[in-house]
Amino acid sequence: xxxxxxxxxxxxxxxxxxxxxxxxxxxxxxxxxxxxxxxxxxxxxxxxxxxxxxxxxxxxxxxxxxxxxxxxxxxxxxxxxxxxxxxx
Amino acid sequence: xxxxxxxxxxxxxxxxxxxxxxxxxxxxxxxxxxxxxxxxxxxxxxxxxxxxxxxxxxxxxxxxxxxxxxxxxxxxxxxxxxxxxxxxxxxxxxxxxxxxxxxxxxxxxxxxxxxxxxxxxxxxxxxxxxxxxxxxxxxxxxxxxxxxxxxxxxxxxxxxxxxxxxxxxxxxxxxxxxxxxxxxxxxxxxxxxxxxxxxxxxxxxxxxxxxxx
Numbered sequence: 001x002x003x004x005x006x007x008x009x010x011x012x013x014x015x016x017x018x019x020x021x022x023x024x025x026x027x028x029x030x031x032x033x034x035x036x037x038x039x040x041x042x043x044x045x046x047x048x049x050x051x052x053x054x055x056x057x058x059x060x061x062x063x064x065x066x067x068x069x070x071x072x073x074x075x076x077x078x079x080x081x082x083x084x085x086x087x088x
Numbered sequence: 089x090x091x092x093x094x095x096x097x098x099x100x101x102x103x104x105x106x107x108x109x110x111x112x113x114x115x116x117x118x119x120x121x122x123x124x125x126x127x128x129x130x131x132x133x134x135x136x137x138x139x140x141x142x143x144x145x146x147x148x149x150x151x152x153x154x155x156x157x158x159x160x161x162x163x164x165x166x167x168x169x170x171x172x173x174x175x176x177x178x179x180x181x182x183x184x185x186x187x188x189x190x191x192x193x194x195x196x197x198x199x200x201x202x203x204x205x206x207x208x209x210x211x212x213x214x215x216x217x218x219x220x221x222x223x224x225x226x227x228x229x230x231x232x233x234x235x236x237x238x239x240x241x242x243x244x245x246x247x248x249x250x251x252x253x254x255x256x257x258x259x260x261x262x263x264x265x266x267x268x269x270x271x272x273x274x275x276x277x278x279x280x281x282x283x284x285x286x287x288x289x290x291x292x293x294x295x296x297x298x299x300x301x
Contacts, residue, residue: 015224016300017251018231022286022293025279031272032257040168040176068183068257075127075179080172082126 024065030058035069043076098170102161113154119171120178121150127179133190149185153178187256227286227296234285243278246271 035058042059045052053060063070093101093112101112125146128134134142157174164173235244242264249255255263261271286293 012300014251015228016297018282019227019293019297019300021251021279022283023297025276025283025293027280029276031269033269036176036180037165038167040172043176044168044172067254068187072176072179072183075183076172076176078130079123079127079175079179082123082130 021065026061030062032066032069035059035062039073047080095166095170099161102158116174117150117154120153121146123175124149124178124182149178149182153181184258188259191256191259221299223299227291230286230289230291231282234282238281239278243274246275247278
C-alpha cells in the first residue's frame, strides 16, 4: 500500500498532489457515478481513434482528478484491447 | 459467441427464459471472464498469483458481474456496444473488490484515531522548512489557514484519508456513513474552498505547482 511517511520527499510529493488537484478543480464537476455512465462510450470513442475529450470534456476532466475512475478507465481499455483475436 | 449478437439481441436473449437465456448468460460470463483474466494478468500487485488462481478470481468476478448486469439491463442506454457496457460494470466490481482486499487490514479508525482528524502529518507537511522558497511558505500558510478555518471536520478527515492514506472511496464513504456521491461532493467542495483561498491571496495553484517541481 502506498502510504506517505513524514519524510521531506514525500511531503513534497503530497504538496504536488494537492496543488495538482487544486489546479484541476472546476466549479462544476461530474461525480464518479455520472462519469461511470459514460465510461463505455468514452472508451469506445478512444478505441475508434476519435477524440473523447472533445465529445465528453467532463469525463476527461474527472479522469485527470479521480485516480479510481482513471484506474477503471485504464483497466477497461486493457480489457478491450487485449485478446482482440478472441473477442467480438 | 459474442459476435453473433448485436445489442438488441443481447437484451432479448438475456431477458428471455429457458435455453436462450442460459446460453446468453453463459456466453457473456465466459467473455467477461476471459477479458478479466487478461487484465488481472497485467497487474503487478497480482503477479505472485498462479494462472489458476487468476482464472478462479476472474471466474468469480465474472459471475458476480453477470448478476449485477442482469439487474441493470433497463439502464443500458445503447451508447456503446452491449459488451463494452457489461465490461465496464465487471471492471468496476472487480476493482472495488481488489481495493477492499488491499485495504482490509487497515481501518479508518486506526488512521484517524477513533475518527478524529489526526493533524500531525499534515501539520508537519504544512510547516515550512528553511529550504522552501518564500512562495512555498506562503502557500503552506494559506492552505493551513483554509484547512483550519474554512473546512469542516469531515472535509479534513476525507481529504486526509484520500490524499495521505489513499483510502478507497467506497471504504471511506462507508466508514463516514455517507454515499459515494456525497463523499465526492464533500471533497470537491473542500478543493474549491482551498483553491479560492489560494486565489484570494493572489496565489495560483498552477504557478505554485511549478514551484514544487
